[in-house]
Amino acid sequence: MTQEATDARAVPTADWVSIADLHRDPFPIYRTLREEAPVHWVPAINRYLVTSYEACHIVENDQEVFSANETDSLMKRAMGHSMLRKDDPEHQADRKSYGSVLRPKAIKQTWDAIFRNNSDKFLARLKAEGPGADLIWEYAAPYAAENLRQIMGFHNASQEDMQRWSQTMIDGTGNYADDPEVWAKSEKSSAEVDAAIDEILPRLRKNPDSSLLAGLASMPIPLDAIRANMKMTIGGGLNEPRDVLGVAVWALLSNRGQLDQVTAEPALFPTVFEESVRWIAPIGMYPRETTRNTELEGMQLPAGARLGVAVGAGNRDPKVFDDPEVFDINRPKKPHLAFGGGNHFCAGAWVARASVAAIALPQLFNALPNLRLDPDQPATEAGWVFRGMTSLPVVWDQP
């Protein structure tokens, strides 16, 4: 547990880690780091990188010592001060304003049918493209974006807008190089989102529906908080389902035996989902900041230390998962860290499970007989703060 630093070990420096290598494939780096210590100072990212399961878990359950309200946060600059960068009780007030829109009952009553419709629509688009099509950009991304657009209530925007907003603002939150062009694009999207919210709120106040914005329109919440939380939701709500869907399909198509097992028993799709996010967490790292001198899993940290909590690394900790680098739907079930934990546990977790595990995956393997990787165009994946497939060309048998 956390306590005042006393006989804690000094944190080693990992000056050999580069952002480019992390972006290409963080997992061998995580393995090397974790074998030495649960926390390292990594000059390239100007943070203490936390890579063990235990240390990640401690951080996310102690907001008094490990605050989400980071100083000079790039996310605050790109998206405003959302609930993701607040601690309780401020966080709790924002979190409550989302009401039950993203919870299992609303999903069953309202969203399932809409997700199914959207899946049909973009499956048709993928099919029309024909074998060799890219599953990420013809199906997973527009599907996730259209679902999110409808859940949030952006009736005055398109799924393409959602994709552009999400990507450019996320690029802003990760703009450690302070590239002015990245800021310009991020600011333009931020302004577009503000304008869309300003336009839609009065309409939804008059004609309320089941969407998030309609719920917010009826509450006494400062416009600043609505804007920031909506931008955060556009970021996380699009990437996560898109990337878990892409990774799950890629993993199954690369592991024929497990694919056969799942197609014979579709009740296993939820297991595929959980194993996919354990294996490659779509949000692989998030920041925290220490509020005082402390000790984290035996490592000494000063007050004001900026941490990178690498849940993507924690999810491959061999102390918790046997043979962790391997995708295996038959491993014993254990809680993973991909949705975060404690008060910041992902509000969209049930939406992601419903839209991906219950609808997209079964529909996809049903609709495209003998779906397989395209032997002529290799799939590619990238990222470490966010990680997912950047392309996934597939082929199938046509009737």
Added chain:
Amino acid sequence: MAKLSFHHNDGNVDVLDVDTGASVMRAAVTNGVPGIVGECGGNAMCATCHVYVREPYLASLPEISDDEEEMLDCTAAPRDEARSRLGCQLVLDNGLAELEVDVPDNQV
């Protein structure tokens, strides 16, 4: 102080003396009781703090809220209509100074 017992499937029992005001989930997690995860920190969002309350204590439990109700349909181990509850929603207080629960096989 309240007395809290966790009965495990292997026959082991963890008995805790906990401060009044603590939830069953919080007590389990801070004392390292196996089988209770509490992923969402007690927000009735994750269903990984599922417990089966033993018969004699059912009458003294607080009512099931809407949030708890929908989450009880999402538990990894089967829901027992009469006995299933979320540990994070059961706070040990003067009305509930003693409690015995069975810990499910799995939470995820």
